[in-house]
Amino acid sequence: MKKTMSPTPASPRHLSCPPPASGGGVGEGVRPQTQSDIADFSEDYPRFTREMKDSYTILIPDMLPWHFELLIHVMAKEGYRLEALHNEGQEVIDEGLKHVHNDTCYPALCVIGQFLNALKSGKYDVDHTAVLITQSGGGCRASNYIPLIRKALRAEFPQVPVLSLNFAGLEKDSGIEVYPAFVLRLGYAIYYGDLIMSCYNQTKPYEIEAGSTDEVRERCIGEIKAAFDAGKHRKLKRNIYFILDAFAAVPVKREPKIKVGIVGEIYVKYSPFGNSHLEEFLLREGCEPVVPALMDFVLYCIINNVNDAKMYGKNRKSAFFFGIAYKYLYSIQKKILKWTARHGRFVPQHDFERLRTLADEVINQGVKMGEGWLIPAEMAALAETGAENIVCAQPFGCLPNHIAGKGAVRVIKGKYPSANIVPVDYDPSATKVNQENRIKLMLATARERMGE
Numbered sequence: 437m438k439k440t441m442s443p444t445p446a447s448p449r450h451l452s453c454p455p456p457a458s459g460g461g462v463g464e465g466v467r468p469q470t471q472s473d474i475a476d477f478s479e480d481y482p483r484f485t486r487e488m489k490d491s492y493t494i495l496i497p498d499m500l501p502w503h504f505e506l507l508i509h510v511m512a513k514e515g516y517r518l519e520a521l522h523n524e525g526q527e528v529i530d531e532g533l534k535h536v537h538n539d540t541c542y543p544a545l546c547v548i549g550q551f552l553n554a555l556k557s558g559k560y561d562v563d564h565t566a567v568l569i570t571q572s573g574g575g576c577r578a579s580n581y582i583p584l585i586r587k588a589l590r591a592e593f594p595q596v597p598v599l600s601l602n603f604a605g606l607e608k609d610s611g612i613e614v615y616p617a618f619v620l621r622l623g624y625a626i627y628y629g630d631l632i633m634s635c636y637n638q639t640k641p642y643e644i645e646a647g648s649t650d651e652v653r654e655r656c657i658g659e660i661k662a663a664f665d666a667g668k669h670r671k672l673k674r675n676i677y678f679i680l681d682a683f684a685a686v687p688v689k690r691e692p693k694i695k696v697g698i699v700g701e702i703y704v705k706y707s708p709f710g711n712s713h714l715e716e717f718l719l720r721e722g723c724e725p726v727v728p729a730l731m732d733f734v735l736y737c738i739i740n741n742v743n744d745a746k747m748y749g750k751n752r753k754s755a756f757f758f759g760i761a762y763k764y765l766y767s768i769q770k771k772i773l774k775w776t777a778r779h780g781r782f783v784p785q786h787d788f789e790r791l792r793t794l795a796d797e798v799i800n801q802g803v804k805m806g807e808g809w810l811i812p813a814e815m816a817a818l819a820e821t822g823a824e825n826i827v828c829a830q831p832f833g834c835l836p837n838h839i840a841g842k843g844a845v846r847v848i849k850g851k852y853p854s855a856n857i858v859p860v861d862y863d864p865s866a867t868k869v870n871q872e873n874r875i876k877l878m879l880a881t882a883r884e885r886m887g888e
């Protein structure tokens with residue numbers, strides 16, 4: 437039976453701005469806004485309770501398919517039945533546009549479009565389905581995605597609850613019980629996902645037998661899932677060497693290929709739907725994609741909390757705990773980088789402390805809206821590790837990333853004259869052909885230089 441939402445209007449304290457005066461000027465003839473027009477959905481919505489986790493399917497948007505497979509496995513062990521969505525295409529965009537203004541962030545539009553399109557597909561029992569997104573809790577518009585999703589759901593599926601997975605204390609009633617051992621398991625899943633992604637990208641363009649790298653990736657994902665099942669996910673060295681050895685055993689043809697780094701806003705950087713399958717395009721163009729680790733974004737979010745206390749005098753107690761978490765996670769990253777370097781077959785991913793040093797040379801670590809200082813830091817790290825051809829993927833209208841991404845290109849080129857960077861906008865009206873043509877122009881320069 438369908439649960440219905442009570443149509444209680446939000447209380448006046450939820451009004452974000454006073455209703456416009458009727459009559460006069462621009463507002464002439466326009467119906468004055470009512471309280472419910474501008475409600476912020478901060479109180480009136482269906483909750484996901486812990487008892488619901490056994491009977492509900494939780495949909496999550498498409499982002500990093502292989503990382504998400506591991507994360508979903510970890511969540512399943514906690515009793516949550518998650519499913520990553522892979523629906524895409526114009527109908528998903530159109531669904532998003534029905535509920536999200538096209539001036540709003542493109543990731544919000546994609547995510548909401550995917551949720552609504554999936555719920556309408558008939559594949560799910562909408563009375564036992566919830567949707568989940570992760571939130572970094574920063575000051576950017578992403579922290580408002582939840583009310584946007586609730587607004588869209590209220591219009592079409594008012595019984596569907598929205599969950600938030602975050603470590604910033606947002607949406608405290610969202611029904612996901614977060615505790616240290618569980619968070620740590622998610623952290624391990626991200627580390628393994630990052631290494632699998634990196635080794636895959638360093639092997640796939642050179643494989644002799646088509647599909648052999650994909651087979652190894654499947655095997656590694658299976659092995660890591662089994663390690664989680666057996667409680668051996670903390671046998672870090674064993675699992676890391678398993679992945680390194682498995683990819684190193686793929687027969688490859690060593691030939692020079694253009695390495696192309698991908699940086700930018702987190703969703704369009706990683707999501708194949710959000711970035712029009714950028715990695716696949718680069719592989720088709722005969723390049724090696726170099727995609728920075730997801731864990732770097734996690735560390736970026738954590739260290740920003742520590743910096744907030746130092747720079748802006750924010751909560752010192754929570755900064756202390758974030759500082760401990762940072763040190764622990766960074767120590768794991770150091771080990772993985774050391775073993776990868778010792779193994780010798782693969783280029784290790786970036787060292788996060790090195791990223792911070794590089795950021796300081798270009799921008800202040802106080803610039804942390806959106807992906808902030810992480811973007812120029814990653815561009816610099818890519819340029820100094822041989823991937824000087826870079827796509828900076830940015831949602832159209834995303835102010836922080838245009839400032840810290842596109843806005844930092846001149847400084848990066850000044851420091852690394854061989855850097856060949858192309859900012860590419862992703863938005864509902866951009867065509868894939870246009871995006872690919874911009875990247876092809878960047879690749880033409882890269883090929884010319886390679887020839888020289």
Ligand code: SF4
Nearest residue numbers: 541576577578806834
């Ligand atoms: S980083 Fe850009 S796309 Fe992401 S929430 Fe902020 S403004 Fe929107």
